[in-house]
Amino acid sequence: MSQAFARRLGLMMAMLVIALLIPVTITAESPPLIPHTLEGRSACLACHQTGVAGAPHIPADHAGRTNDMCRLCHQPAAAAEAATPTPAAPAPAPGLVPTPIAHPTSVGVNSCYDCHNQRGGRLADIAGQWSRSVHAERNVGCADCHGGDPSATTASEAMSPAAGFVGIPARAAIPALCASCHSDVTRMRQYRLATDQYAQYQESVHGLRLAAGDRNVATCDDCHGGHQVLPPNDPSSTVFPVNVPRTCANCHADQALMAPYQIPTNQLELYRDSVHGHLLLDQQDFRAPTCATCHGTHGAAPPGLKEVADVCGTCHSATQADYEKSPHANAASGPRCVTCHRNHDVQQPTDALFVDAEPQHCGACHDAASRPGQVAQSLYAALTGGAQAYDTAEGAIQLAQQAGMLVSPLEAQLRAANTNLITARAVQHTLAVAAVSAQTDNARATADKVKAAADAQVAESIFRRQAMVIAVAAIGLAILPLYLIKRELDRRLDRER
Amino acid sequence: MECTMVTRKSILWRTWGWLDDRYQLTSLLGALLHVEIPRTARTYYLGGITLFFFVVQATTGILLSLYYQPTPDAAPGSILFIMNQVNFGWLIRSIHSWSATCMVLFCILHLLRVFIQGAYKPPHQMTWVMGTLLLMLTLAFGFTGYLLPWDQRAFWATTVGTEIAGAVPFIGEWLLAFLRGGADVTAHTLTRFYGTHMLVLPASLGAALVIHLVFVHQQGLADPARPTGGRGEAPVGAAASQPKRRLLPFFPNYMLDEFIAWYLMLAALIVLASIYPAGLEAPADPLHTPEHIKPEWYFLFLYQGLKLVPRTVGVLAPFVGGLILLVFPFFDRNPHAFPRRRPIAMLVAALILIAVVGLSVWGSSS
């Protein structure tokens, strides 16, 4: 039989013996009650074996017992459980934020850091992370979150409950713990930091789920880092704009994690290929939106269909203004930005959206013969007509340039047509054919004029080459008598000399 | 009508006679034109062709100067105006641009011809010195003229070119400021280059040209087929030991040949100007360096060479090379003129030529 099984068997036998002995022993002396909460404290022996943090040593007759056996005899003190001794209370009433952890102050001394740094390994890593953080710069030390006495020189003194030591905070307690300072206006004013993060978080998907008991959602440290917290404008920060997609993807690209919520995990992939993703990740252009820009930061929630136009419109303001005038905006179940342009994998939209009945195309909802279908075709005709005229003019300029003509004045004139075209593409969101046609007609007129001028330049270059042929022929004719005279003279010279 | 034609000569003859009576033109021109040159001098057109291109440059240059405006704000616009609005402006400017290239090219070919035929040997050393000066003045023309359109190519090529001057040891900083009229290429540089291109260089080149031609006229052309040269030998001229059958009258025989060659060059210029008119890039932007800055083709070998050797060597090499080119006839002890009798000279020339051409081709493609 396996070792584990043997252990379990032995365990069950021991439990039986002890259970029988309980009535005997209970009259003598009941096992001490557990005076602290059990959140994050399932490894009893970690403290009680060595007596760390003031924990009582296990008596000698407990030798050989393992962690899972403790709870059989030792019950939590009802008072301890009922009261909420730790400052990190799970989900307090909205609006109420606990006070910061009370602990002895120390100036210039941080024994937590010194000791943990010396111990090496993971402890030193964490200590190093904290030392690089913005908290370390502002003298927010270990004790401010974990409690304890940073001036004490022994572990038991430093990590004693009397000094307010909390240990690793419970996950559900972390937002409120951070908020104990970050929601304090008086405290945050000097750093010009907002104080509404906690209130927002509580209304977010993450916060609501946390309050409902879900331990798998993101808390403050999942996004900002636990110890290496850096301001958002620091390129090493996890919430630096370029790093935000990766930070969100730490959870949201994990299939195992997202499966219970049935949230897809391909958003980062889609985003990376999108126009926004290329701008942000490849060109480091901070004007491009990150996950947080559209979903919100602390109050993160996917924007509802009604809100999409407003979200996209924070940057694409002119397009939103146009869209609001269109029948699409007013229709209850009409398409929003994401309907045609998609959300995570936003691509450069093309004129192809006007044709066929594929998803996201006009034809997906509107029959070609219907009035909206006709409008779609008119818009398509106007836009492609204008674009074609522009391309033709550009091609003509290219030809003229290749023929050696100087075309900068023509290119300057064509710019006006480009302006009209781009404006037309923005105005198309109003679905007003007249407005779009006004722009494309202008574009076409300018493009046609430029094309005529470029063609004239090409014709001029052809004329020059024709004139060149005539000039060279004339020179040939001019050389002829000279050559004839020269031959005559040479012959005469040969005769004479 | 016929009666008058029998008794009076044509109007041209009478005009000539009127001038001749006063200024003895016939004897003056006779002294200049009635000289003999060696008959085997077929490659002798190269110098005359260079002169032709210079005359073309002078003519088209004067015409261009009537429309060109030498300030950074106005220069590119004035060039665009010449190209697009002025009648035949494109032709004048394109011919000016191509003729510059041709002038440098044929100057170098003329130099090579003179070297290979040993025509620089005594007593023609000073002619060679003047010729080398003419080449350097021509290159200076090219360098100063290149800046005048004040477009991106002109501005940055000049920046790079003058920067190289700044790398000369000891006097580099001063030289740079002298060339640029300041620390950077600015409007001061443009006016400085314009004044040099329009006034200083034409006067200098004109003077050097006259001296060069006087030397040639006084000494006569060196005969490539003469058996040996030598110090102290009498100048080879029509009146010298050459038999008459080996000689050719300069006027009218040689001049006719020369005119035919000039006509052909004019045809070439017209063809080049029509098919490949001169271009113009975006106006100069001192804040935006284009990706590929390259000097004009005749400086490419220097530009590429600088990438291969240490900076000081690369900067001093053209100065040292130019000096050697200028004075080596005085140190050439070999009395022979035939290429076969001068293997070392031919070898050195071949190596230098291959190096320069190779570097130029490499520089144009990199």
Place this chain on the structure above:
Amino acid sequence: MKEEDRDLTQPDEQAPALSRRRLITYLLGFSVVTTLAGVLTPIIGYLLPSGQASAGTGEPVKVGATADFPVGRGKVVSVQDKPVVVANTAEGGLKAFSAICTHLGCIVEWDANRRIIACPCHDAHFNPVNGAVISGPAPSPLPEFQLTVQGDALYVTPS
């Protein structure tokens, strides 16, 4: 002159040589005339002013009357094929800027409601006092042109 360019009325022994000589003479005359014409025609044509409007470069160009630009009014005008936006504001007075948006090259417009310079393509807003970007995707301000008032006319100096 050429040795054979004698008086043509002189009788010559060889009749074929005379006509050949005449041919060459005529050809020579033709070549001289053609050369002169071919060289002088472009030169004279070049020297004659072309009569085109955009003659001066670097000179101020008239863009309108001061009466056309009361406070709050702005317009895009063409200065030597280049678009220039001229605006009159209470804060900055009469100013002229390049009308080429620094984002993607569209031609900007004067927004009379908001009294700013705005680009219709992607909604970039520019300050009409100094050309700086107020909002939108434009990466840099609009370059300013020198604007002078002479009498009741406005002049913009292209550059």
